[in-house]
Amino acid sequence: MRICIAGDSSGASLTATVTQLLKNDPVFKNKIKAQALIYPGLQVLDSLLPSHQENEHGPLLTRDMAIKMTCLYLTRDEALPQAMRKNQHMPQESRHLFKFVNWSNFLPDKYKKNYIYMKPVLGRLNLSYPALLDSRLSPLLVNDSQLQKCPLTYIITCQYDILRDDGLMYVTRLQNVGVNVVHDHLEDGFHGALSFMSAPFYLQLGVRIKDKYISWLEENL
Numbered sequence: 001m002r003i004c005i006a007g008d009s010s011g012a013s014l015t016a017t018v019t020q021l022l023k024n025d026p027v028f029k030n031k032i033k034a035q036a037l038i039y040p041g042l043q044v045l046d047s048l049l050p051s052h053q054e055n056e057h058g059p060l061l062t063r064d065m066a067i068k069m070t071c072l073y074l075t076r077d078e079a080l081p082q083a084m085r086k087n088q089h090m091p092q093e094s095r096h097l098f099k100f101v102n103w104s105n106f107l108p109d110k111y112k113k114n115y116i117y118m119k120p121v122l123g124r125l126n127l128s129y130p131a132l133l134d135s136r137l138s139p140l141l142v143n144d145s146q147l148q149k150c151p152l153t154y155i156i157t158c159q160y161d162i163l164r165d166d167g168l169m170y171v172t173r174l175q176n177v178g179v180n181v182v183h184d185h186l187e188d189g190f191h192g193a194l195s196f197m198s199a200p201f202y203l204q205l206g207v208r209i210k211d212k213y214i215s216w217l218e219e220n221l
Contacts, residue, residue, distance in 0.1 A: 004034040012040030016139035023149040036154040042166040043101045043138040048087045050115040051164035061191040088124040106169040148177045158189030
C-alpha cells in the first residue's frame, strides 16, 4: 500500500493520533506506509516548555491563543485555560504520564538553553477533564511499545513556534524506539508559514516548507 497520512498544525496532531490508532487496528495496520507532521502539537500536559516561553508572543500563534484553542476541545469554562496558563491544570493522577513529555530528557541540548525543568503543579484544578490524560489528545503519551508500531515518519519543526518542542520530543522518542524518522528544522520558520504561499501574503518560507514535504513524499511513497 502507498498511503501517507499528513497534516499541518492541528491537522498534524490529528495525523499522529489517527496513525497511532490505525497501527493498532488489525484491518488497517499494514496499510499505512508513512505519516507526515508539519509543526504538530502533540501534548497538553506541560504548557511551559522552552518553546512556549521563547515564543509566548508569536509570531502568528501566541501561547495564549494556543491555550484557548486547545481548551475548546474540552470545555468553554474559563477555569481550564486560566489553570493552563499557570501550568497548574493537570490532576494528581497524571503524575505517571510526565515521563513521556519531560523535555529535559528528550530535547536536544541546543534547545534547552538555560531553561530549568520544573515539574508542573498537580491537583490545583477542582474540575475534572479526563481527556487531559488521553493519548488521542496528546499523542506523546503513548508508551514506547506503541510508538514502535509507527510507520516511516516525516516531521517539520520551526524555530519560532511555540509547538516546536512537541515535534522535537516526538522525533527523539520515535528515533529511540527505532522508527525511521526524517526531520527538517527551519531556523527561520514560524507556525502556520505553510499558509503563506500565495498573494497577498506570499512568503518564500511557505514554499520551502511545501517543497521539502513534497520532495520527501515523492522519494518515500
